Amino acid sequence: MIYITRRETFCAAHRMCREEWSDEKNLEIFGKCSNPAWHGHNYVLSVTVRGEIQEELGFFINLTILKKIIHERIIEKIDHRNINTEVDFMKGKIATTENLAIAIWNELKPAISEHGASLHCVRISETENNTIEFYG
Amino acid sequence: MIYITRRETFCAAHRMCREEWSDEKNLEIFGKCSNPAWHGHNYVLSVTVRGEIQEELGFFINLTILKKIIHERIIEKIDHRNINTEVDFMKGKIATTENLAIAIWNELKPAISEHGASLHCVRISETENNTIEFYG
Amino acid sequence: MIYITRRETFCAAHRMCREEWSDEKNLEIFGKCSNPAWHGHNYVLSVTVRGEIQEELGFFINLTILKKIIHERIIEKIDHRNINTEVDFMKGKIATTENLAIAIWNELKPAISEHGASLHCVRISETENNTIEFYG
Amino acid sequence: MIYITRRETFCAAHRMCREEWSDEKNLEIFGKCSNPAWHGHNYVLSVTVRGEIQEELGFFINLTILKKIIHERIIEKIDHRNINTEVDFMKGKIATTENLAIAIWNELKPAISEHGASLHCVRISETENNTIEFYG
Amino acid sequence: MIYITRRETFCAAHRMCREEWSDEKNLEIFGKCSNPAWHGHNYVLSVTVRGEIQEELGFFINLTILKKIIHERIIEKIDHRNINTEVDFMKGKIATTENLAIAIWNELKPAISEHGASLHCVRISETENNTIEFYG
Amino acid sequence: MIYITRRETFCAAHRMCREEWSDEKNLEIFGKCSNPAWHGHNYVLSVTVRGEIQEELGFFINLTILKKIIHERIIEKIDHRNINTEVDFMKGKIATTENLAIAIWNELKPAISEHGASLHCVRISETENNTIEFYG
Numbered sequence: 091m092i093y094i095t096r097r098e099t100f101c102a103a104h105r106m107c108r109e110e111w112s113d114e115k116n117l118e119i120f121g122k123c124s125n126p127a128w129h130g131h132n133y134v135l136s137v138t139v140r141g142e143i144q145e146e147l148g149f150f151i152n153l154t155i156l157k158k159i160i161h162e163r164i165i166e167k168i169d170h171r172n173i174n175t176e177v178d179f180m181k182g183k184i185a186t187t188e189n190l191a192i193a194i195w196n197e198l199k200p201a202i203s204e205h206g207a208s209l210h211c212v213r214i215s216e217t218e219n220n221t222i223e224f225y226g
Numbered sequence: 227m228i229y230i231t232r233r234e235t236f237c238a239a240h241r242m243c244r245e246e247w248s249d250e251k252n253l254e255i256f257g258k259c260s261n262p263a264w265h266g267h268n269y270v271l272s273v274t275v276r277g278e279i280q281e282e283l284g285f286f287i288n289l290t291i292l293k294k295i296i297h298e299r300i301i302e303k304i305d306h307r308n309i310n311t312e313v314d315f316m317k318g319k320i321a322t323t324e325n326l327a328i329a330i331w332n333e334l335k336p337a338i339s340e341h342g343a344s345l346h347c348v349r350i351s352e353t354e355n356n357t358i359e360f361y362g
Numbered sequence: 363m364i365y366i367t368r369r370e371t372f373c374a375a376h377r378m379c380r381e382e383w384s385d386e387k388n389l390e391i392f393g394k395c396s397n398p399a400w401h402g403h404n405y406v407l408s409v410t411v412r413g414e415i416q417e418e419l420g421f422f423i424n425l426t427i428l429k430k431i432i433h434e435r436i437i438e439k440i441d442h443r444n445i446n447t448e449v450d451f452m453k454g455k456i457a458t459t460e461n462l463a464i465a466i467w468n469e470l471k472p473a474i475s476e477h478g479a480s481l482h483c484v485r486i487s488e489t490e491n492n493t494i495e496f497y498g
Numbered sequence: 499m500i501y502i503t504r505r506e507t508f509c510a511a512h513r514m515c516r517e518e519w520s521d522e523k524n525l526e527i528f529g530k531c532s533n534p535a536w537h538g539h540n541y542v543l544s545v546t547v548r549g550e551i552q553e554e555l556g557f558f559i560n561l562t563i564l565k566k567i568i569h570e571r572i573i574e575k576i577d578h579r580n581i582n583t584e585v586d587f588m589k590g591k592i593a594t595t596e597n598l599a600i601a602i603w604n605e606l607k608p609a610i611s612e613h614g615a616s617l618h619c620v621r622i623s624e625t626e627n628n629t630i631e632f633y634g
Numbered sequence: 635m636i637y638i639t640r641r642e643t644f645c646a647a648h649r650m651c652r653e654e655w656s657d658e659k660n661l662e663i664f665g666k667c668s669n670p671a672w673h674g675h676n677y678v679l680s681v682t683v684r685g686e687i688q689e690e691l692g693f694f695i696n697l698t699i700l701k702k703i704i705h706e707r708i709i710e711k712i713d714h715r716n717i718n719t720e721v722d723f724m725k726g727k728i729a730t731t732e733n734l735a736i737a738i739w740n741e742l743k744p745a746i747s748e749h750g751a752s753l754h755c756v757r758i759s760e761t762e763n764n765t766i767e768f769y770g
Numbered sequence: 771m772i773y774i775t776r777r778e779t780f781c782a783a784h785r786m787c788r789e790e791w792s793d794e795k796n797l798e799i800f801g802k803c804s805n806p807a808w809h810g811h812n813y814v815l816s817v818t819v820r821g822e823i824q825e826e827l828g829f830f831i832n833l834t835i836l837k838k839i840i841h842e843r844i845i846e847k848i849d850h851r852n853i854n855t856e857v858d859f860m861k862g863k864i865a866t867t868e869n870l871a872i873a874i875w876n877e878l879k880p881a882i883s884e885h886g887a888s889l890h891c892v893r894i895s896e897t898e899n900n901t902i903e904f905y906g
Contacts, residue, residue, distance in 0.1 A: 092596050093631040101353065103239040103264035106420070119419065121426060127308035128239035130266005132353050138631075143600075147527065148514070148592030153628060154529060172263035184420030188364050192415075217237065217268050220425060223365040223410075228868050229903040242692070255691065257698060274903075279872075283799065284786070284864030289900060290801060320692030324636050328687075356697060359637040359682075373897065375783040375808035378556070391555065393562060399852035400783035402810005404897050444807035456556030460500050464551075489781065489812050492561060495501040495546075509761065511647040511672035535716035536647035538674005540761050580671035625645065625676050650828070663827065665834060728828030732772050736823075764833060767773040767818075 093210060094149075095138040096156050100169035102177075103130040104185040128172065131216050133187075135164065135194065138211040139202050151207040159201045164194055187216045191224040199226070229346060230285075231274040232292050236305035239266040240321040243310075264308065267352050269323075271300065271330065274347040275338050287343040295337045300330055323352045327360040335362070365482060366421075367410040368428050372441035375402040376457040379446075400444065403488050405459075407436065407466065410483040411474050423479040431473045436466055459488045463496040471498075501618060502557075503546040504564050508577035510585075511538040512593040536580065539624050541595075543572065543602065546619040547610050559615040567609045572602055595624045599632040607634070637754060638693075639682040640700050644713035647674040648729040651718075672716065675760050677731075679708065679738065682755040683746050695751040703745045708738055731760045735768040743770075773890060774829075775818040776836050780849035782857075783810040784865040808852065811896050813867075815844065815874065818891040819882050831887040839881045844874055867896045871904040879906070 105128050106120040107113075116124035123129070137160055141150035168177050173185045179197050183189045195212045202209045215221040241264050242256040243249075252260035259265070273296055277286030304313050309321045315333050319325045331348045338345045351357040377400050378392040379385075388396035395401070409432055413422030440449050445457045451469050455461045467484045474481045487493040513536050514528040515521075524532035531537070545568055549558030576585050581593045587605050591597045603620045610617045623629040649672050650664040651657075660668035667673070681704055685694030712721050717729045723741050727733045739756045746753045759765040785808050786800040787793075796804035803809070817840055821830030848857050853865045859877050863869045875892045882889045895901040 091633070092599065093633075094596070095629040095631070097627040097629070099353070101265050101267050103266040108418070122306040125306050125308070125312075127312050128264050128266065129237050129306040129308070130239040130264065131237050132268045143596055146516070148594035148597045150596070170258040170261050170265040172261070172265070176263050186420035188366070188415055188422070189420045191364065217235070219369040221367040221369070223367070225363070225365075227905070228871065229905075230868070231901040231903070233899040233901070244690070279868055282788070284866035284869045286868070322692035324638070324687055324694070325692045327636065355641040357639040357641070359639070361635070361637075371897070373809050373811050375810040380554070394850040397850050397852070397856075399856050400808050400810065401781050401850040401852070402783040402808065403781055404812045442802040442805050442809040444805070444809070448807050458556035460502070460551050460558070461556045463500065489779070491505040493503040493505070495503070497499070497501075507761070509673050509675055511674040530714040533714050533716070533720075535720050536672050536674065537645050537714040537716070538647040538672065539645055540676040578666040578669050578673040580669070580673070584671050625643070652826070730828035732774070732823050732830070733828045735772065763777040765775040765777070767775070769771070769773075 091140055092143055092150065093138050093140045094151065094153070094156070095136050095211075096153065096160060097134060097136045098157075098160055098165055100133050100135065100165050101130065102133060102168050102171050102173050103128045104173040105129065106184060106186055107174075108184060134215040135160070136211075136213040136215075137194075137198060137209070138213070139207040140210045141207040151202075151205055155205055156202075156207075159198060159205075163197045163201060187214050187220070187222045188224075190214060191222045195224050195226060227276055228279055228286065229274050229276045230287065230289070230292070231272050231347075232289065232296060233270060233272045234293075234296055234301055236269050236271065236301050237266065238269060238304055238307050238309050238313075239264045240309040241265065242320060242322055244320060269326075270351040271296070272347075272349040272351075273330075273334060273345070274349070275343040276346045277343040287338075287341055291341055292338075292343075295334065295341075299333045299337060323350050323356070323358045324360075326350060327358045331360050331362060363412055364415055364422065365410050365412045366423065366425070366428070367408050367483075368425065368432060369406060369408045370429075370432055370437055372405050372407065372437050373402065374405060374440055374443050374445050374449075375400045376445040377401065378456060378458055380456060406487040407432070408483075408485040408487075409466075409470060409481070410485070411479040412482045413479040423474075423477055427477055428474075428479075431470065431477075435469045435473060459486050459492070459494045460496075462486060463494045467496050467498060499548055500551055500558065501546050501548045502559065502561070502564070503544050503619075504561065504568060505542060505544045506565075506568055506573055508541050508543065508573050509538065510541060510576055510579050510581050511536045512581040513537065514592060514594055515582075516592060542623040543568070544619075544621040544623075545602075545606060545617070546621070547615040548618045549615040559610075559613055563613055564610075564615075567606065567613075571605045571609060595622050595628070595630045596632075598622060599630045603632050603634060635684055636687055636694065637682050637684045638695065638697070638700070639680050639755075640697065640704060641678060641680045642701075642704055642709055644677050644679065644709050645674065646677060646712055646715050646717050646721075647672045648717040649673065650728060650730055652728060677734075678759040679704070680755075680757040680759075681738075681742060681753070682757070683751040684754045685751040695746075695749055699749055700746075700751075703742060703749075707741045707745060731758050731764070731766045732768075734758060735766045739768050739770060771820055772823055772830065773818050773820045774831065774833070774836070775816050775891075776833065776840060777814060777816045778837075778840055778845055780813050780815065780845050781810065782813060782848055782851050782853050783808045784853040785809065786864060786866055787854075788864060813870075814895040815840070816891075816893040816895075817874075817878060817889070818893070819887040820890045821887040831882075831885055835885055836882075836887075839878065839885075843877045843881060867894050867900070867902045868904075870894060871902045875904050875906060
């Protein structure tokens with residue numbers, strides 16, 4: 091069993107809030123991250139998949155395929171976008187990095203399985219100091 | 227003459243656009259960075275000041291003072307904010323990193339001069355791949 | 363189950379030694395890290411906690427609380443300090459990064475549990491090349 | 499149980515190919531990484547070992563010994579070398595990072611066991627975006 | 635006057651040698667970097683251009699154009715290539731990073747001038763520890 | 771004219787103080803950096819030298835020589851040492867990074883000149899956020 095991790099980046103706007111709460115309530119719970127005029131980040135997304143090496147090839151998933159899956163399913167939908175209002179797989183969810191990691195997991199899992207690999211971990215760094223990991 | 231650089235970070239939303247242009251025109255000129263629903267970045271701001279060492283102290287500006295100036299004049303106004311709509315020193319300007327560097331220069335220069343140092347460079351990295359420098 | 367990691371830094375002096383050994387013996391066992399006149403590092407501390415997302419909030423522990431716990435219990439006691447002589451939770455222990463990781467684990471665990479989360483990992487990088495992890 | 503990770507770097511040339519395949523077939527399967535005229539990387543190798551702290555010492559393996567093992571068994575044989583043609587432990591294997599991680603694991607495991615520690619993970623980053631991990 | 639820097643990366647093989655010298659002579663002068671079986675690097679290329687902001691746009695060169703110039707003239711010719719044998723603009727030159735910086739300068743200068751900007755600096759990091767800069 | 775920068779690191783203890791001042795006075799002027807029990811850093815030292823390429827060689831100073839100069843004159847004297855009490859070229863000086871940059875400049879300049887190159891800049895990062903540069 092071997093693990094391969096692909097690192098990608100995207101830039102996006104978001105705010106943390108429950109839409110049914112007032113701005114004051116959101117500010118109390120989520121702090122400055124709830125700013126109604128938005129803020130944003132350079133998110134770093136690391137996707138780890140695992141599998142058994144095919145001896146003929148020396149790998150188990152072609153990195154080009156892994157990149158293509160991540161780009162088509164995630165990056166093209168979220169890069170230079172507003173996570174709260176423009177990203178289909180985040181509709182109706184609070185735009186925390188925790189929820190984002192789970193949503194990206196759900197987007198990637200079937201496509202990666204189709205190529206004979208298993209999704210192992212979705213890791214997102216919102217800043218160099220804050221990182222979320224989800225293992226399913 | 228010696229140079230000291232302080233690195234700070236802030237997270238903000240922005241879009242590149244001229245407000246009097248249509249979204250289509252802005253898209254044509256500024257590309258995906260003109261998304262009307264905003265996007266954002268973890269900006270890295272590096273401020274370089276220069277001066278002559280005071281022999282009694284072994285430095286020419288106390289780092290605590292330099293940090294305080296940058297925080298009070300820049301970080302508190304821009305961190306977790308929307309650069310286009312919420313930052314006073316960017317009002318009426320296109321929210322490019324180029325304009326941001328010049329505006330930050332103008333905000334910092336008088337306060338740094340008051341402490342016997344000269345502002346030398348404002349450098350802003352929008353992403354790890356794109357960096358702007360302004361030397362006045 | 364989701365994991366969140368907070369990265370903090372602190373600067374401290376230390377030396378690796380057993381106080382009852384001679385400087386020569388300490389030098390033989392611990393090498394240049396046993397220098398009696400001290401040396402120091404910019405330590406990078408990463409604290410990982412895990413928990414179940416509260417659906418109403420989209421997270422399981424408020425990052426502000428996590429930061430506050432790490433600052434009050436660790437950073438304020440160790441930053442710009444001498445690990446061997448000034449840090450209460452290291453008293454009587456050899457000031458290796460291994461022992462430091464375990465001591466920080468013990469300091470953090472109860473406070474994190476009080477907030478409904480579980481401490482998962484304490485990771486300390488002494489330099490960019492040397493990293494210790496402790497999982498309890 | 500505690501984990502220590504040592505990070506080392508090496509620069510090497512390689513190409514991904516099966517020697518019995520034509521250049522066209524290799525290009526089809528391995529893409530530009532199969533360039534017959536070679537290309538290369540600054541590889542980052544992180545070796546994680548685990549063990550129980552010896553209370554007398556505050557560690558379980560001397561970092562100097564760990565570095566020496568990695569240098570003698572890996573770095574001296576691969577740094578500034580051609581992985582396909584000059585590295586004994588890669589002879590007859592496709593020069594993927596996946597195979598390299600497994601081969602390095604096999605080279606390091608006995609030497610680390612001799613010093614009372616267990617090899618836990620071999621991680622290799624080929625670029626800042628592509629990382630392989632092997633846990634045995 | 636404002637400066638913009640674009641960072642790009644490429645992976646390539648090279649060796650430092652004068653072809654008319656023996657391997658022994660090359661080894662004596664260039665050390666392990668002269669290995670006849672090649673080695674390689676993840677090169678980091680930073681291109682700095684300067685110009686006067688066009689007030690209507692808030693910038694002086696569109697980053698998309700700058701990226702396109704660097705990719706068409708440099709990255710497509712050198713990425714996953716052998717610098718000594720496959721890169722037209724390095725033909726007949728010793729494949730040092732110093733010569734590479736000058737050659738890249740010469741490739742980029744006319745194209746950047748055509749877009750109303752001036753090339754200011756070509757910086758290449760061969761490893762995180764070794765960096766070359768050329769200012770024309 | 772071309773510039774080459776070599777990056778090295780060292781770990782050291784220091785405190786900022788004037789010895790003839792009381793601890794209280796030092797605390798007032800230098801803050802927590804004046805802690806009498808010391809603290810320390812992983813310093814990053816970048817040395818930039820400039821010269822004219824020798825066409826026969828494709829460089830103007832052999833990197834091996836540059837490394838040797840920096841190691842013999844600086845790293846061996848300061849790594850894992852106390853800057854205030856153990857480093858000859860800092861004797862009698864306040865152990866600020868500013869003074870350290872000037873002292874390192876003076877140590878390196880003659881040796882670099884002997885090899886037909888000119889010292890251009892000594893840059894020291896005390897932390898990732900604080901950097902000093904001296905150009906002579």
